Amino acid sequence: MKKPNLVMAPSQPLLELEAVSKHFGGVAAVSGMALNVQPRTVAGLMGPNGAGKTTLINLITGLLLADSGTIRIAGTDIRGLPAHVTAAHGIARTYQNVRLFSGMTVLEQVMAGCYMRRGTSLWASFLGLPKARAQRRETEAHARELLDRVHMGHRADVLAETLSYGEQRRVEIARALATRPKLLLLDEPTAGMNAQESTEIGELTHRLRDGGLTVLMVEHNVRLVKEFCDCVTVMNFGRLLARGTPMECIEHPEVQEAYFGKSGDAERIRAVR
Numbered sequence: 001m002k003k004p005n006l007v008m009a010p011s012q013p014l015l016e017l018e019a020v021s022k023h024f025g026g027v028a029a030v031s032g033m034a035l036n037v038q039p040r041t042v043a044g045l046m047g048p049n050g051a052g053k054t055t056l057i058n059l060i061t062g063l064l065l066a067d068s069g070t071i072r073i074a075g076t077d078i079r080g081l082p083a084h085v086t087a088a089h090g091i092a093r094t095y096q097n098v099r100l101f102s103g104m105t106v107l108e109q110v111m112a113g114c115y116m117r118r119g120t121s122l123w124a125s126f127l128g129l130p131k132a133r134a135q136r137r138e139t140e141a142h143a144r145e146l147l148d149r150v151h152m153g154h155r156a157d158v159l160a161e162t163l164s165y166g167e168q169r170r171v172e173i174a175r176a177l178a179t180r181p182k183l184l185l186l187d188e189p190t191a192g193m194n195a196q197e198s199t200e201i202g203e204l205t206h207r208l209r210d211g212g213l214t215v216l217m218v219e220h221n222v223r224l225v226k227e228f229c230d231c232v233t234v235m236n237f238g239r240l241l242a243r244g245t246p247m248e249c250i251e252h253p254e255v256q257e258a259y260f261g262k263s264g265d266a267e268r269i270r271a272v273r
Helices: 053-060 083-088 106-117 122-127 130-149 165-177 195-210 222-228 246-251 253-260 266-272
Strands: 015-024 027-037 042-046 068-073 091-093 183-187 214-218 231-236 239-244
Touching: 015 053, 027 053, 027 231, 042 053, 042 195, 042 222, 053 183, 053 214, 083 091, 091 165, 106 130, 106 165, 130 165, 165 183, 165 195, 195 214, 195 222, 222 246, 231 246, 231 253, 239 246, 239 253, 246 253
Parallel strands: 027 239, 042 214, 042 231, 091 183, 183 214
Antiparallel strands: 015 027, 015 068, 231 239
């Protein structure tokens, strides 16, 4: 297995994509895409439905294989590596639809994420050897810390499937954090949430950033992007459309056209300013 290399020059982006393309038959889902994410930032990835955002996330995380281009994490090319090796390089993600394990408590969900970094064998765990027992205690303590970090510590012993949608999202984020990532990819984390729940997720991304993590957030909620993202990349039809600060992208004529149509929609544009 290719050994992760997370040593970077101070000015080097944590995540770099150059000329990345992916075709499905004759359809170009992603075409010549470029993306840079600086360390310790909350970056936004925007675009209308069908722009190729989730496909791009799947290419970064190794769920799909790019046809061409370069994908680097901390300077190491990871294009073509399987998902579990990509995770070992420090990339974790959540999904558009919450994916929690059935029949497990909130604490158990997060502990499951911790075991990617386990230092004892399955055999030692099965036999209940002292080292395995000690590591389980450490794992549980770490999982509880992560739940406190996402404000879900008080629900640790509840079955995860009984939680509200917004709470399940928080648990999924805590489980992703359990892998100790350098980069956290959030695929539409506020989909289906009300305004208060969305704001809480935005505030969480800032706490994670301030704690040293880098976040790339795919998001349709323009107001959330404007308020919480440090920088934004906009895609349309699988290609790079714009990048810059949130307001630079929101004010970009081609971005407005992609979101609101050629005639524009003055009221909707004013509403996100």
